[in-house]
Amino acid sequence: MGTRMAARMIATVAALGFAAAMAAGGWTLYQAFKGDRARGSGMATAQLGEVRVRYDPAYGRSTEDRDGGRLDRLDIAMRLPGFEPAGADTKSKPENLVFIRIEAADGSLAPEERMDKLYVRFLEPEQWTHPAGLVMRRFEPGSPYEREELYFAPPEGRLFTARCTRPAQPPDGIPETCISDIRTSGLDAHIRFAPDALLDWERLVGVVRALLERMTR
DSSP states (O other), rough: HHHHHHHHHHHHHHHHHHHHHHHHHHHHHHHHHHHOOOOHHOEEEETTTTTEEEGGGBBBBBBBHOEEEEEEEEEEEETTTTTOOTTOSSOOOOGGEEEEEEEEOOOOOGGGGGHHHHHGBOOOSSSSSTSSSSSSEEBOTTTTTTEEEEEEEETTSOOOOEEEEEOSSSSOOOOOOEEEEEETEEEEEEEOOGGGGGHHHHHHHHHHHHHHHHOOO
């Protein structure tokens, strides 16, 4: 089988899996909003640049985020594994929380283009397979991301990329963190989570994307 054909097959399988995750994410989010309506809670409204968003204030990390209004950015949090609103929760373990910074989309390089147009020039040639079907490559020493590793959905990282801090040797007690970005519906979402959440990356991306799309309806 030729290299191009193999790459197409991998991309097709990844896309089908991602679509299923999107559907699952949308259902999870629908259930969360359905529960909010049943409890009679109101929705907050915020203006991010030219984009108006509506959301459950329980997601907001600060009083300003929960009140809405005109904001430069909206900071929200979810609790794993069910993606319930976490807001200002300080009781959950850090590895169970997902923090999301939402802003109006800017003119920077789109997340799906960063693998080819930004990251690849700084990556070491060796690669490793992650249990969730991702590929991991380390950034070169002296690069802007030298203390990080890149995890991406093969073959080109267009469905998902995440930069994760490399475990310190010897351990320094500071938890490793991953960041990933999504752009949809005129919004940019900067997602921060623990490396263990990479095992469920498809559902994570599906839930966050569904949340952004629902916010702008």
